[in-house]
Amino acid sequence: MGRTTVFLTVLAAVLFLGSVAAYPKQSARQKRSVDLNEVYSMIGSYRLPKEIHPTSYRLELQPFIKEGKFKGRVKIHIVPTDKTDRITLNVHPDLQISHSDVRVTQLDSSPTKEARPSGMLTVNVARTERHTKRPWYIIHLEQILDVQDLYEVDITFSGNITTNATQGFFRNQYKDTSGQEHFFVATYLRPNHAQRMFPCFDEPAYKATFNLSVTRPRNYTARSNTPVEKTEDVSGEPDIVWDHFAQTPQISSHQLALVISDFESISPTTKVNEMNGKSLDIRIWSRKEYLETLQAVPDKVVKIINYLQDFFNSSILVPKLDIMAIPMYSASQASDNWGLMFLKESELSSTGVWSTAYQIAYQWIGQFATPFWWSDSLVNEALNSYLASMTTLEIYPDELEGKWPTTALYSLYYEFGKRFPFSRINGIRQDATAAKTALVFRMFNYTLGNDLMQRSLRRFIHNQWREKSRTFFADDIYTCLNDVANESQKLIPDLTLNNIAASWINRDRLPLVTVTRDYGSGNITFSQEVYLRDRPQEPSEKSKYTWYIPIVIVSQAQLDFSKTVPTVWMMKDADRSLTIKDVAANDSFVIVNPEEIGMFPVNYDSRNWGMLAKFLQGPEREKIPVLTRAKLLHDAWNIAYAGDLCFEIALNMTLFLKEERSHVVWEPVFPMIDHIGRRIENSCVHLKFEAFIRSLLKPVYARLGEIPRPGEPLWKTQLRGVTKNFLCKAGYEPCIKEAREQYKKWMANEEPDKGNPVAHEFICPVFKWGTDDEWDFGLKRVINFPVNSPERNKSERTYLLKTLAGCPKDASKIKKLLAETILGKNSDFTDADIHLIFSMLTGSATGYTTLFNFLSENWDEIKLKFQDKKHLWDGIVNSATLSFNTQDGYDMVSELYVSRQGEVETTDAIIEKALKNIKEETQWSEENLPVIERWLTANLSKEDLDAIAAASTATTTMAAPHAG
Numbered sequence: 007m008g009r010t011t012v013f014l015t016v017l018a019a020v021l022f023l024g025s026v027a028a029y030p031k032q033s034a035r036q037k038r039s040v041d042l043n044e045v046y047s048m049i050g051s052y053r054l055p056k057e058i059h060p061t062s063y064r065l066e067l068q069p070f071i072k073e074g075k076f077k078g079r080v081k082i083h084i085v086p087t088d089k090t091d092r093i094t095l096n097v098h099p100d101l102q103i104s105h106s107d108v109r110v111t112q113l114d115s116s117p118t119k120e121a122r123p124s125g126m127l128t129v130n131v132a133r134t135e136r137h138t139k140r141p142w143y144i145i146h147l148e149q150i151l152d153v154q155d156l157y158e159v160d161i162t163f164s165g166n167i168t169t170n171a172t173q174g175f176f177r178n179q180y181k182d183t184s185g186q187e188h189f190f191v192a193t194y195l196r197p198n199h200a201q202r203m204f205p206c207f208d209e210p211a212y213k214a215t216f217n218l219s220v221t222r223p224r225n226y227t228a229r230s231n232t233p234v235e236k237t238e239d240v241s242g243e244p245d246i247v248w249d250h251f252a253q254t255p256q257i258s259s260h261q262l263a264l265v266i267s268d269f270e271s272i273s274p275t276t277k278v279n280e281m282n283g284k285s286l287d288i289r290i291w292s293r294k295e296y297l298e299t300l301q302a303v304p305d306k307v308v309k310i311i312n313y314l315q316d317f318f319n320s321s322i323l324v325p326k327l328d329i330m331a332i333p334m335y336s337a338s339q340a341s342d343n344w345g346l347m348f349l350k351e352s353e354l355s356s357t358g359v360w361s362t363a364y365q366i367a368y369q370w371i372g373q374f375a376t377p378f379w380w381s382d383s384l385v386n387e388a389l390n391s392y393l394a395s396m397t398t399l400e401i402y403p404d405e406l407e408g409k410w411p412t413t414a415l416y417s418l419y420y421e422f423g424k425r426f427p428f429s430r431i432n433g434i435r436q437d438a439t440a441a442k443t444a445l446v447f448r449m450f451n452y453t454l455g456n457d458l459m460q461r462s463l464r465r466f467i468h469n470q471w472r473e474k475s476r477t478f479f480a481d482d483i484y485t486c487l488n489d490v491a492n493e494s495q496k497l498i499p500d501l502t503l504n505n506i507a508a509s510w511i512n513r514d515r516l517p518l519v520t521v522t523r524d525y526g527s528g529n530i531t532f533s534q535e536v537y538l539r540d541r542p543q544e545p546s547e548k549s550k551y552t553w554y555i556p557i558v559i560v561s562q563a564q565l566d567f568s569k570t571v572p573t574v575w576m577m578k579d580a581d582r583s584l585t586i587k588d589v590a591a592n593d594s595f596v597i598v599n600p601e602e603i604g605m606f607p608v609n610y611d612s613r614n615w616g617m618l619a620k621f622l623q624g625p626e627r628e629k630i631p632v633l634t635r636a637k638l639l640h641d642a643w644n645i646a647y648a649g650d651l652c653f654e655i656a657l658n659m660t661l662f663l664k665e666e667r668s669h670v671v672w673e674p675v676f677p678m679i680d681h682i683g684r685r686i687e688n689s690c691v692h693l694k695f696e697a698f699i700r701s702l703l704k705p706v707y708a709r710l711g712e713i714p715r716p717g718e719p720l721w722k723t724q725l726r727g728v729t730k731n732f733l734c735k736a737g738y739e740p741c742i743k744e745a746r747e748q749y750k751k752w753m754a755n756e757e758p759d760k761g762n763p764v765a766h767e768f769i770c771p772v773f774k775w776g777t778d779d780e781w782d783f784g785l786k787r788v789i790n791f792p793v794n795s796p797e798r799n800k801s802e803r804t805y806l807l808k809t810l811a812g813c814p815k816d817a818s819k820i821k822k823l824l825a826e827t828i829l830g831k832n833s834d835f836t837d838a839d840i841h842l843i844f845s846m847l848t849g850s851a852t853g854y855t856t857l858f859n860f861l862s863e864n865w866d867e868i869k870l871k872f873q874d875k876k877h878l879w880d881g882i883v884n885s886a887t888l889s890f891n892t893q894d895g896y897d898m899v900s901e902l903y904v905s906r907q908g909e910v911e912t913t914d915a916i917i918e919k920a921l922k923n924i925k926e927e928t929q930w931s932e933e934n935l936p937v938i939e940r941w942l943t944a945n946l947s948k949e950d951l952d953a954i955a956a957a958s959t960a961t962t963t964m965a966a967p968h969a970g
């Protein structure tokens with residue numbers, strides 16, 4: 007979802023450390039046109055002095071497309087709001103202005119002053135100056151300007167059209183199928199690139215009307231925010247004409263847009279409904295040969311506009327909307343100017359509603375009404391993301407495949423539950439905040455009602471109509487919601503939506519709500535604390551914040567999920583817990599925060615969990631909607647993982663999965679298997695856990711069918727992929743067989759280094775479950791990987807090396823790899839390769855245990871070998887010690903520590919840190935593994951248990967040495 011997608015993709019990658027390539031990602035949605043990272047770097051940038059306001063621009067532009075140059079002249083009407091003898095404008099250093107081209111005149115005096123006979127007076131320019139550090143052009147005048155008078159600044163300028171970037175006034179070209187090149191020019195003026203094209207007040211809050219005139223080749227078309235009003239010949243230039251565009255409403259400089267091209271257009275077959283007595287003319291543009299691909303777009307756009315226009319009860323004010331697919335438009339830069347939107351070709355041709363709706367929503371919030379300053383655009387983005395989801399749910403609900411809001415929300419739960427959120431991936435905090443803010447709007451929709459949400463946003467737009475500048479601050483949106491909520495008496499006194507929103511948005515944490523029912527007294531208590539998922543958890547961290555939390559309750563007696571008004575709000579800065587009269591009888595359960603109305607997991611007392619688990623296994627389970635079923639499961643596992651719920655209860659919550667058909671409920675199962683699996687891998691429980699996973703997933707896989715059907719929904723393909731992947735990892739025989747058969751083809755190849763015929767998904771199972779020969783063959787392929795071969799991409803080698811290190815189950819393969827790469831004499835492995843191997847080994851118990859043994863046994867030799875490569879030495883010590891999570895592991899590492907203490911100072915520190923970590927993890931294992939083991943033993947089939955008993959006697963000597 008716009009930036010959210012980027013954020014999710016990054017998160018998905020991090021959650022799975024690349025081990026689960028097939029895990030469903032969001033379909034590739036495009037990034038927002040306001041690149042917030044770019045924008046945030048601007049927040050601290052210099053603002054123009056405030057004493058002058060522009061009211062209108064008359065801009066003439068003459069591009070010389072082939073030559074890559076342009077000439078222009080701008081007449082800006084300004085009004086001084088304070089006494090000054092200077093006019094400061096934004097002018098990019100590359101824009102050429104000579105002093106003699108600058109003129110300032112005083113126009114008609116304002117009515118409050120005495121009329122001047124001449125009407126116009128020249129104001130002498132003393133000198134002009136470019137600021138040395140800021141992109142400012144300063145006109146020093148010989149007199150002080152009269153406050154509230156109208157002046158005109160007239161500047162002639164010239165510049166180069168940008169040809170190497172999609173920025174400012176730029177040129178690009180495309181080739182048609184006959185190979186002929188076609189040039190076009192267009193603008194990308196966000197966030198402050200208008201100053202590359204013409205002198206202006208280049209800040210969003212300075213709004214003015216624009217009268218744009220441009221010259222263009224006669225056989226080209228020019229489009230801007232408004233329609234062309236008049237076209238004129240240019241004397242002496244038969245192939246060139248002037249286009250004069252209608253005056254724009256008041257807009258910021260960056261909202262101006264222009265394209266001059268030979269693109270062609272199509273129109274919808276249906277019309278946009280009239281609104282405020284006006285109709286809106288829609289056209290979709292692209293290069294001629296691409297137009298075919300866009301056939302379905304115009305009618306889709308009309309549908310979306312009709313929906314949003316009704317929702318806002320307002321048109322977009324300008325009389326036409328052109329949407330253009332721009333060839334070669336670079337990724338982060340879709341641009342939705344008022345009346346003229348530019349998108350990438352692939353972006354516009356996508357069949358989805360969401361991304362188009364998201365772009366179009368900006369015509370109202372973002373273009374008609376604009377954020378005051380760039381910091382206010384985050385809430386704009388979040389609101390539009392919410393509106394796009396709303397529109398999609400209305401027009402084409404299948405598109406979201408039930409993944410809204412879970413995909414975004416679960417990622418937020420993981421990230422904000424970390425000890426140090428965002429410590430591993432920088433630069434996504436803004437994305438996460440935007441995602442979170444969109445979910446705050448969703449929370450308001452549920453707790454206050456659809457209708458109130460709509461009335462508030464209508465009022466917001468309506469207020470903007472009345473206000474000439476149509477700019478808003480982030481807070482204005484919440485204020486509007488708040489006013490309407492107050493009038494409808496939907497809020498308890500003293501609670502403002504601004505404050506509620508702030509408590510959720512302004513920090514990188516989310517709450518956990520614990521529900522405790524007192525079955526004796528008939529009371530129910532809610533308490534809030536900071537949701538922490540990873541260890542260690544400091545008590546002070548847990549009580550660091552509080553939130554305003556809506557408590558929506560559904561009881562078993564009345565499974566009505568459409569009632570979403572909170573029974574009570576928990577208050578910030580009040581008692582952490584709140585007790586009320588229970589709403590349900592003792593023998594029936596309650597569900598708090600159904601449908602993920604608020605962004606928080608919920609824990610219950612064990613009796614309530616028990617009733618939930620039982621009900622979910624019964625015939626009426628589908629009375630609980632999928633999103634809530636998914637939530638109950640997801641919360642139970644994650645809270646158990648965090649140490650706040652007994653695993654037995656969490657595992658009981660999986661029993662209903664036998665009957666579960668919805669992919670929405672299944673999707674959170676995979677990350678949980680992955681997380682718990684990692685912790686269990688090193689223990690004697692892992693065989694049972696694998697058997698459990700197989701028994702859980704085999705029926706799902708069977709139901710989905712091995713072979714994709716044409717035209718099946720995307721979720722099905724994704725679910726099949728991820729199920730298979732997890733089954734393979736858990737040792738599912740048919741999968742291993744298939745992988746080895748595929749791999750054989752490569753081994754039989756006479757020139758195996760020419761290319762790899764085996765799909766990625768098969769490689770890890772072969773290295774994990776296959777023979778030494780198969781693994782050796784893989785290692786040879788890395789060693790013999792052709793250098794500088796045009797056919798083979800280096801990433802193939804990296805992938806092989808990663809899987810060679812990360813996948814094996816038995817120590818001998820890893821030992822061999824380490825001996826070869828570290829102690830061996832060959833130079834086939836770079837330092838980066840070795841680092842990669844270390845980091846892959848930390849991902850599996852066999853990996854890091856073998857690495858540890860290897861390090862202990864060859865300590866002196868390795869130390870000598872790495873004496874000039876401290877990063878490798880630190881790397882091996884860190885990777886070999888960090889990941890243990892049992893008492894045995896702790897003992898091994900501390901033995902090493904004691905025997906080598908004082909040899910290298912930094913090494914001591916690394917191992918000390920590791921020991922601290924292992925202690926934490928060990929505590930987790932000691933608390934939870936016996937519980938998990940007991941549960942698995944009670945719930946696995948007898949055949950599975952017998953097979954495990956037989957297998958473990960056979961392999962105890964092979965697996966991690968301390969496991970025997």
Ligand SMILES: *[C@@H]1O[C@H](CO)[C@@H](O)[C@H](O)[C@H]1NC(C)=O
Nearest residue numbers: 073074099100101102165166
């Ligand atoms: C514009 O392009 C010309 C070459 O066509 C170059 O000489 C000149 O320096 C450029 N001007 C700027 C300001 O980059």
Ligand SMILES: *[C@@H]1O[C@H](CO)[C@@H](O)[C@H](O)[C@H]1NC(C)=O
Nearest residue numbers: 100166168169170171172173
């Ligand atoms: C484009 O060229 C200009 C100089 O002509 C240079 O300053 C700028 O960094 C270039 N931009 C890109 C994206 O290459």
Ligand SMILES: *[C@@H]1O[C@H](CO)[C@@H](O)[C@H](O)[C@H]1NC(C)=O
Nearest residue numbers: 188223224225226245246268
């Ligand atoms: C437009 O006219 C110019 C000559 O003025 C010609 O070179 C060009 O090929 C024409 N382009 C199209 C798309 O007709």
Ligand SMILES: *[C@@H]1O[C@H](CO)[C@@H](O)[C@H](O)[C@H]1NC(C)=O
Nearest residue numbers: 395396448451452455456570
């Ligand atoms: C808004 O809330 C209503 C329930 O009040 C719900 O039916 C609807 O789906 C929600 N809309 C969105 C976009 O979440």
